[in-house]
Amino acid sequence: MKKEVLKVVKIGGKLIEDEVKFAEFLNDFVALEGPKILVHGGGNLATEIAGKLGYKTQMFEGRRITDADSIKVITMVYGGFINKNIVAKLQALQNNAIGLSGADGMSIVSKKRPLKEVDFGFVGDVEKVNSEFINSLLKQNITPVFSAISCTAEGLLLNTNGDSVAAEIAKAMSSIFETELYFCFEKKGVLADAENDDSVIDKINKEKYQQLLEEKVISDGMLPKLHNCFQALEGGVKNIFLGDFRLLKNESVYTKISN
């Protein structure tokens, strides 16, 4: 029997902060048919709130260190304010939804990233997604809305990369569904020329990916994103789409990644 299609959609933090674009995105999201899951980033609100609260943002080589104050703010802003407001907006659009962190129903269990040359603090890498629990919500026609917060078996809340959360959810749900993964971010897709927003590469498979890597076409920010994508494909995800806030529309320009 053919499996039902499940769409896992990741929306970047910068898009959430653009009210007009985000409203359009949510309308398209609600219009999607079949079971679906939303994973959201956080944007700059956490940094802004942390600053106002007098918390200092510690960085190491351009990467943020999640200290005790930071995870507190992330839990407030991503897990509370942004998450509950997205759920309320979906309810207003008659799309039943539930806001979750990884602690809720132990839906996303992670391990604290081990210390290496630097301690990134309360940061986790996903170990297990509770697909059975997530499926129990989907069966009730409830859309799970995830903030990128995971939880260790010992009950420690951890900041987690939103792209990885989306990819891990899609991989885990592949045992039950045929899963599709959508990454909505600032660009229209993977660009052949980082300076030209219209140079979207329409399809990338494993060979093309190797070729792009060798030709050094893929720039810094896209490297982990594409690495994530190909790991997801290997983990059973059927198709992956990258594009901007219009990605869920039929007429959208995007990059499709598949085997």
Place this chain on the structure above:
Amino acid sequence: MKKEVLKVVKIGGKLIEDEVKFAEFLNDFVALEGPKILVHGGGNLATEIAGKLGYKTQMFEGRRITDADSIKVITMVYGGFINKNIVAKLQALQNNAIGLSGADGMSIVSKKRPLKEVDFGFVGDVEKVNSEFINSLLKQNITPVFSAISCTAEGLLLNTNGDSVAAEIAKAMSSIFETELYFCFEKKGVLADAENDDSVIDKINKEKYQQLLEEKVISDGMLPKLHNCFQALEGGVKNIFLGDFRLLKNESVYTKISN
């Protein structure tokens, strides 16, 4: 067939802020047998955070006005930080739990309180509890943990009285379960003498309640609490218990309210 007993426990905000008492309470809560629901207040953290963010707390005759800034902070602090941390602590104690606001699964639908002489802002009164959805979680042995935030059908998040949320949940769940309601707060129960913490009245029924009202034994803060209790009894709740953070222990001193 006799209905299964469901315990709905409300824990006050001041108790949550006392780490030692709250840890003891959570251990007792986890030890409770059978299905259970936790409703938590917020305490002073929201006021503290609002102050640091430069938001002004508006009051009218001693009651807080929930303006746009306030509901933002409440959603961050109660719906995010406190709620997710309680869930994580329960998970650490091997008690599967899920953190919810009223928007999640439209579990607590409310109406914005109508304007009278003063606009209390984003404040809601509960209209409907989605008992079917809550029961679907209980059936999976998941403990729902509610922050006192409700949601209108139009997707507006509203600050809601925590005691009322607990009472309305208990009432609604009475169609499925035999419900018991536990209010854990600063006092050991309803006091015969407000100045004497050991003057706990052990039992109150409707007649006794009328008598206490006439004798003006019940002081300001207890009036709405007891009003809530007797409304809950009329709504089908079987027994109500009021006491301090030790209420869930067998040897605890408390006030029992029943018909």
